[in-house]
Amino acid sequence: xxxxxxxxxxxxxxxxxxxxxxxxxxxxxxxxxxxxxxxxxxxxxxxxxxxxxxxxxxxxxxxxxxxxxxxxxxxxxxxxxxxxxxxxxxxxxxxxxxxxxxxxxxxxxxxxxxxxxxxxxxxxxxxxxxxxxxxxxxxxxxxxxxxxxxxxxxxxxxxxxxxxxxxxxxxxxxxxxxxxxxxxxxxxxxxxxxxxxxxxxxxxxxxxxxxxxxxxxxxxxxxxxxxxxxxxxxxxxxxxxxxxxxxxxxxxxxxxx
Amino acid sequence: xxxxxxxxxxxxxxxxxxxxxxxxxxxxxxxxxxxxxxxxxxxxxxxxxxxxxxxxxxxxxxxxxxxxxxxxxxxxxxxxxxxxxxxxxxxxxxxxxxxxxxxxxxxxxxxxxxxxxxxxxxxxxxxxxxxxxxxxxxxxxxxxxxxxxxxxxxxxxxxxxxxxxxxxxxxxxxxxxxxxxxxxxxxxxxxxxxxxxxxxxxxxxxxxxxxxxxxxxxxxxxxxxx
Numbered sequence: 001x002x003x004x005x006x007x008x009x010x011x012x013x014x015x016x017x018x019x020x021x022x023x024x025x026x027x028x029x030x031x032x033x034x035x036x037x038x039x040x041x042x043x044x045x046x047x048x049x050x051x052x053x054x055x056x057x058x059x060x061x062x063x064x065x066x067x068x069x070x071x072x073x074x075x076x077x078x079x080x081x082x083x084x085x086x087x088x089x090x091x092x093x094x095x096x097x098x099x100x101x102x103x104x105x106x107x108x109x110x111x112x113x114x115x116x117x118x119x120x121x122x123x124x125x126x127x128x129x130x131x132x133x134x135x136x137x138x139x140x141x142x143x144x145x146x147x148x149x150x151x152x153x154x155x156x157x158x159x160x161x162x163x164x165x166x167x168x169x170x171x172x173x174x175x176x177x178x179x180x181x182x183x184x185x186x187x188x189x190x191x192x193x194x195x196x197x198x199x200x201x202x203x204x205x206x207x208x209x210x211x212x213x214x215x216x217x218x219x220x221x222x223x224x225x226x227x228x229x230x231x232x233x234x235x236x237x238x239x240x241x242x243x244x245x246x247x248x249x250x251x252x253x254x255x256x257x
Numbered sequence: 258x259x260x261x262x263x264x265x266x267x268x269x270x271x272x273x274x275x276x277x278x279x280x281x282x283x284x285x286x287x288x289x290x291x292x293x294x295x296x297x298x299x300x301x302x303x304x305x306x307x308x309x310x311x312x313x314x315x316x317x318x319x320x321x322x323x324x325x326x327x328x329x330x331x332x333x334x335x336x337x338x339x340x341x342x343x344x345x346x347x348x349x350x351x352x353x354x355x356x357x358x359x360x361x362x363x364x365x366x367x368x369x370x371x372x373x374x375x376x377x378x379x380x381x382x383x384x385x386x387x388x389x390x391x392x393x394x395x396x397x398x399x400x401x402x403x404x405x406x407x408x409x410x411x412x413x414x415x416x417x418x419x420x421x422x423x424x425x426x427x428x429x430x431x432x433x434x435x436x437x438x439x440x441x442x443x444x445x446x447x448x449x450x451x452x453x454x455x456x457x458x459x460x461x462x463x464x465x466x467x468x469x470x471x472x473x474x475x476x477x478x479x480x481x482x483x
Contacts, residue, residue, distance in 0.1 A: 037330070121316075130313040133273055134327045135302035 022217045025139060026209070029147050032140040042145040050111040050146070050212070051153030058157045059164050061106050065098050066090060066165030070172035074179075083177075087184035088191035090169035091162075095192065095200045096256070099162040101248050103154060104207035108240040112215040115146055116236035119219025120229035128220065143216045147209055154208030155201045162200070199255040206247060211240040258419075258426060259436035260461065265419040266310070268436065269385050272417065273305050274298045285383075303331055306376030306384040310391065312368035314360040314375070320347070321356040324375045331379060346374040350404060366397040370404070377408065384408075386418040390425055398422055402429055423465040435461070 069090045077083050119142060122128050131138045166188075173179045215236045222232035259265050270276040271283055274290050282289045290301055314323050321343050328339045347353045350370040360368060369389055376384055389405065390398040402425035409416045409429070420426055426433060427447045435443040435450065435458050443453045451462055 125311060125316075126309045126313040127315055129270070129275055130307070130309055130315075132275055133302060133305065133307040133309075134330065135299040136327075136330050137299070 018217075021221070022213055025143060025217055025220070026147070026213050028139045029144040029213075032137065032144045033148065035140065039141065039145050042141070043148055046145045046149035047153055049114075050107065050149045051157060054107050054110055054153075054157060055160065057106050057110055058103050058161050061102050062094070062099065062161030062163075062165040063168040065102055065161075066094060066168030067172045069093055069098070069165070070169035070177070074173065074177050083179050084183045084187055085191075086173050086179055087169065087188040090173070091166050091188045091192045092196060094162050094165040094169075095197045097200070097248070097252070099158045099165060100154075100200050100203040100207060101244060103158045103161045103204060104211060104244045105241055107150075107154065107157065107208075108211045108215075108237055108244065111150075112211040112240045113233050113237050115212060115215030116219040116222075116233045117229060119216055120222030120232040121219075123220060123222045124225055124229060138220070143213075143220070146216055147212045150208035150212030151205055152208070154204040154211075158201060158204040162197070199251075202255060203248060203251050206251060207244050210243050210247060214240045214243065258421065258433060258461070263436045264439045265436055266387055269307075269387055269417065269419055273302060273307055273385060303379060304382045306379065306381035308369065308372050308376050308384065308386045308389055310387045312360070312372035314363075314368060314372055316360050319357050319359055320352065320363070320371045320374075323360070323371060324378050327375065327378045342378065343374075346377055347371075349377070349408070350374045366393050366401065369393070369401055373404065373408070377412070380412070381414070383415045383417070386416065386420075388419050388421065390420060390422045399424060401425070405429055421465070423462075426465075 070086060073086050073089050074083060077086055077089070119128070122142075128138045128142075131141060170181075170184065174181045174184050218232040218236035218239070219229075222228045224231075267276060271278055272285075274283075274293075278291060281291075283291050285301060285304075288301070290298060293301065314320070315326065318326065321340070324343045324346055325339050328334055328342060332339070334342070344353060344356070347356055350373050352367060352370050352374060355363060355367060355371065360371070363371060373389075386405065390401045393401065402422065405416060405418065405425070406429045408414065416429075418425070418429065430447055432444060433447055433450045434441045435453075435455075437457050442455055443450060443458050445453065450458065453459070
C-alpha cells in the first residue's frame with residue numbers, strides 16, 4: 001500500500017507541474033497574439049465554434065435556470081410576503097452568479113471537451129509534430145485563436161443567458177404565478193446595478209480563458225492513442241469545471257467585497 | 258534500419274529538432290542545430306520536408322488544402338500560384354484526382370503519397386521519411402519506394418529514410434546505417450552492409466531477405482515506368 005505522504009507529495013508535484021505548464025502556455029499564447037501572421041481567420045472560425053454553436057445550449061440553460069429560480073424563489077418569499085422581490089432576486093442571481101457559471105460549465109462540456117479531443121487526436125496522430133516540422137508553432141496556430149475565442153465569446157453568451165433567464169423568470173413569476181408585472185420589473189431595476197452585471201461579465205472573461213486553456217493544454221499533452229485522448233478529454237472537462245467553481249468563489253470575494 | 262525500439266524515429270526527430278538531445282551535437286550543413294534559438298530552428302526547418310509514419314495529414318483539411326498549407330504559411334505566392342503548385346505536386350505523386358478529398362477518404366498508400374506531396378511543397382533540400390512503406394501491401398511498397406527514388410533523383414534531394422523494407426532499402430539507398438540499442442553499428446552501401454561481419458547485422462539482413470522471399474518478392478532494381 002502506498003505511503004499517504006508519498007501520494008500527497010506526488011499529487012502536489014503533478015498539480016504544480018500542470019499549473020506551471022498551463023501558465024507558460026497561456027503566456028506564450030498571449031505573446032503570439034501580437035506576432036504575425038495574425039491568424040484572424042482561425043480566430044473567427046473558433047469564435048463560431050465556441051460561441052455561435054453554443055448559443056442554443058446556453059439559451060436553454062439560461063431559460064430553465066431563470067424559470068426554476070423564479071419557481072423556487074416564489075415559495076420561499078411567499079412565507080414572509082416578499083414576492084415583490086422575486087424579480088430582483090432572479091435577476092441578481094443570474095447576472096452575478098448563475099449566468100457566468102452555468103454558461104461556463106455548459107460551454108466547457110460542449111466546446112472544452114471538443115478542443116481537448118481535437119488537439120489530443122492531432123497529438124497522437126503526429127499532426128502537431130507535423131506543424132513543428134513545417135516550421136509552424138502549434139501554440140500560435142492552435143492554442144492562441146481558441147483562447148481568444150473563449151475570452152471574447154463567453155461574455156456574449158453570458159449576456160444571452162442572463163437576458164433569456166430573466167425573461168424565463170418573468171414568465172414564471174408574472175404569467176404563471178401572477179405576481180404584479182410592474183412591481184416585478186420595478187424592483188429589478190431598482191436593485192440591480194451596472195456593477196453587478198459587469199462583475200458577472202468579468203467572471204465570464206476569466207472562465208472563457210480557463211476552459212479553453214485547460215482544453216488546449218490537456219489535448220496538446222495527450223499521450224497513448226485513443227485511450228489517451230479519452231483521458232485528456234475527461235480531465236479537461238473535470239478540471240475546467242472545478243476551476244470555474246473555485247475561480248467563481250475567488251472572483252466573487254474579490255469583485256463583490 | 259534497425260529493430261523496433263532501437264531509436265530510429267527518435268533519431269529522425271532529433272535531426273529536425275523535434276526532440277532535444279541529452280548530449281552531443283546535430284550538425285546540418287555545418288550548423289549545430291542544438292545550439293540554435295527557436296527562431297533559427299524554425300528557419301532551418303523550412304529546408305526540410307518530413308513524411309510521418311501515418312502521413313499526419315491535417316484531418317480538418319482536404320488533400321489540396323494540406324499540400325497548400327506550407328505554401329500559405331511560408332511563401333508570398335498568390336492564391337493562383339499556390340494552387341498551381343499544389344496541382345503540380347499532387348500530379349507528381351499521381352494523386353491529382355484526390356485534391357478535394359478528405360484524408361479519412363484515402364487509403365493508406367494514398368495518404369502517404371499526399372503527405373509526400375505536402376513534404377515537397379516548399380521544395381526542400383532534405384526530406385525525412387519515417388517508415389514510408391510500413392503497413393502497405395507489397396505492390397504499394399514497391400511503388401512508394403520507386404517514388405522516393407525518382408523524387409530524390411529529380412530534385413537532387415538528400416533523403417533520410419527509416420525502413421524495415423529490404424526492397425526499398427536495397428534499391429533506393431546509397432548508404433545504409435544500422436541502429437542497434439541507440440548506436441549506429443554499421444554504415445555503408447547496401448552491398449557492404451550485406452557483407453558486414455556483425456552478428457546482429459547479418460541476422461537482421463538475412464531475416465529480412467528470407468521474409469521478402471517467402472512473400473514472393475523478386476529482387477530487381479527500380480526502373481522508370483514500372
